[in-house]
Amino acid sequence: MTHEAFAPLTIAEYAAQAALTDQRSDGGSLAFPLLGLFGETGSLLSEVKKKQRDRTSYRGYAGAVVEELGDVLWYFAAVAFRTGVPLPGVFAEAVSATGNDGAITLAALQPDIMPRAGDPTAAFERTLLKLAGEVGILVMDAQGQGGEKSIGLPRNRLVTIARTLIQAANEAGVTLEAAAIKNLAKISDRWPRERQYPAPLDALADAEERLPRSIAIEIFEREVRGRTYVFQRRNGINIGDRLTRGTGQPPQA
Known part of the structure; x- marks a missing residue:
């Protein structure tokens, strides 16, 4: 040694x-x-x-x-x-x-x-x-x-x-x-000068059991009953709750 x-x-x-x-x-x-x-x-x-x-x-x-x-x-x-x-x-x-x-x-x-x-x-x-x-x-x-x-x-x-x-x-x-x-x-x-990331936890798992390495999510607006909402969609399926779009204006009393 x-x-x-x-x-x-x-x-x-x-x-x-x-x-x-x-x-x-x-x-x-x-x-x-x-x-x-x-x-x-x-x-x-x-x-x-x-x-x-x-x-x-x-x-x-x-x-x-x-x-x-x-x-x-x-x-x-x-x-x-x-x-x-x-x-x-x-x-x-x-x-x-x-x-x-x-x-x-x-x-x-x-x-x-x-x-x-x-x-x-x-x-x-x-x-x-x-x-x-x-x-x-x-x-x-x-x-x-x-x-x-x-x-x-x-x-x-x-x-x-x-x-x-x-x-x-x-x-x-x-x-x-x-x-x-x-x-x-x-x-x-x-603060490493060169970042080295470990292998994913599921790297040795079968391909169908691994988490996706990237996910594309479509974000779009839609008006529902006179109000504008923000939706998220993946593979044609809406995911999560719809969100109200902020107007940028302070709330009125």
């Missing part, structure tokens, strides 16, 4: 993959990723609140923190991408790394061994509040400049957010690499 060699995910590789999953349905402005970054940071705080409220019964805390950290990381990468700031350089500066920024891995940002925290610590809570504050200031910076793609956000603000995000992951006992990989898998499943 052969196994593919595992290669640590570099920040440059993650940034490139994250950019490919950016739908850009908003035209590429900063508003969307900034709203997402602010919202997902709030979701992280919400998970801490849930665990504080129900320490014994809320068993989904650990997995939720990994997922929310991945979402925060994705939106942070989108902000950097849309402002033209290389994400590897931001994280390299956050940890005072030297050398080739493109070769820095997400794993290299954190200690080799981290104890996984079952419950949110006071330090983690303070760091998340700090992260929320820094993201809020970033949003205000963008708001003051119009929130367009071409504006230059303060690089030092991005570096501070990256440093705080790393600290939060360390205190939660979560690797950013795991959060990033899980996030990319989730996005790829939701």
Whole structure:
């Protein structure tokens, strides 16, 4: 049995993959990723609140923190991408790394061994509040400049957010690499670049027992007793109930 060699995910590789999953349905402005970054940071705080409220019964805390950290990381990468700031350089500066920024891995940002925290610590809570504050200031910076793609956000603000995000992951006992990989898998499943559909459930059934692969339905109008109705017909047989045709006018009192 052969196994593919595992290669640590570099920040440059993650940034490139994250950019490919950016739908850009908003035209590429900063508003969307900034709203997402602010919202997902709030979701992280919400998970801490849930665990504080129900320490014994809320068993989904650990997995939720990994997922929310991945979402925060994705939106942070989108902000950097849309402002033209290389994400590897931001994280390299956050940890005072030297050398080739493109070769820095997400794993290299954190200690080799981290104890996984079952419950949110006071330090983690303070760091998340700090992260929320820094993201809020970033949003205000963008708001003051119009929130367009071409504006230059303060690089030092991005570096501070990256440093705080790393600290939060360390205190939660979560690797950013795991959060990033899980996030990319989730996005790829939701918005695959190439959709592959499974075979129909009745693909192996006899031909006469299979559902039709396409159905043509004739839709037409007919006046009945002074009122216009919409009918649907298939193979000369009316199907379903007739529908009254809307006039587009508001009902009269």
